[in-house]
Amino acid sequence: MGDHTMRAYDAELERLAQAITRMGGLAESQLDQAIGALVRRDSDLAARVVASDHQIDELEHEVQNLTVRLLALRQPMAIDLRAIVAALRISSDLERIGDYAANVAKRALVLNRIPMVEPVGAIPRMGRVVAEIIREVLDAYVENDADKALAAWRRDEEVDEMHTSLFRELITYMMEDPRNITACTHLMFIAKNIERIGDHATNVAETIHFQVRGTPIVGERPKADAIAPPPEAEEEIP
């Protein structure tokens, strides 16, 4: 990425990439900790996750400012232009990931005050897969590796499958005993938040592919989300 005749330009691009990497690291650890707070019923940790979200927001502002500055002052072209546009897009996906992680922590605060239900065990499994995807995507970003981004992108299917099976499990629990409804509803939202984090991670993977190759990822992402009714079913409703 380096080697510009104007060395200050290299330094600015490097700063931008570093801000993205820091944001990514924070988003990943926020998700880890939010799930930890849920599993270990650690309300202090959950409160810290909620309170830390602003750090990601601040980094997003830094990325936005750097991007606008680079566009205005450097008139970037080709690979530089793509890197700058990519940074702007990635930062907004990472910011959303941070928000969802904070949401998980907020629900953990509520859940920690009521008796635990069994399906809680499936949440960290799903969270681990999503955290791995985030890590792979961030590695792909640091290494400028479109193939790695593509491999991470394909893994989102696993997350969708886990989300679907967790959804069914939670419904079963609620039907068995209505006293589970409160906890299970919170868990359902938590699962949805984690699934959305996975979607944002795949957005980042798509952006990295565009940054490196200059072309979008070709083909539809494999979708395994069976919760949404098929479109024709919706039309049949009178």
Next chain:
Amino acid sequence: MNVASKPALDQATLDDRRLAKVSARDVDVFYGAKQALKSVSIDIRPNEVTALIGPSGCGKSTFLRCLNRMNDLIESCRVAGSIWLDGEDIYTSGLDPVQLRARVGMVFQKPNPFPKTIYDNVAYGPRIHGLARSRAELDEIVMTSLEKAGLIDEVKDRLQEQGTGLSGGQQQRLCIARAIAVSPEVILMDEPCSALDPIATAKVEELIDELRQRFTIVIVTHSMQQAARVSQRTGFFHLGELVECGETEQIFTNPRHKLTQGYITGRFG
């Protein structure tokens, strides 16, 4: 990285070169013993603006000057290969270079109006080529040319003043009016805005965009932003060779050759 080091020229030429407005094949140019252009093949498509970019001395201006045989005026210069205008070889022995230059006009880097009135600057070409049969016809040509060049409102009350008294930007638009007064088919522009301020530059660029409805334009520019703003296709020259040619959008967002990428992103060693 997907940029390669082999030439990215599959879009430089058309399958049928007769469809091009101007078609060059294997053009070599020598100044004495020094080779300035090496086997350049490119098709300039009608009613498009084609920008030629590249570092100083890469041969882009030399190539531009081949297209209306301006290089004939340089004694040591030798041109090989073939260049067609509408399917006709412009280097064929029977062709009159003066007639050719009426069909392929040129606008230079520095505005160079004649030391004559604004009117006479524009009327000069139509007069020597006998394009007007009466004074009224000549007036008509002068006024429409000034209008097409976007200059009419600024000069309509001072047509008898000296062209050299205009501002730099106005002088350049006067030169464009002079070039289009002989109804050329192709307009060659060699760094037409490098001596102009940003406002005058914007006016000339807006003009170029309008002119492509009627003319085919080839512009040599050092400003990548200008190439990006005004052209539909861009060719990148390096050390006398055409390295890459393609749609302007592709060249500036996703160039295929690493030399193009290096040049347009400011990484040239």
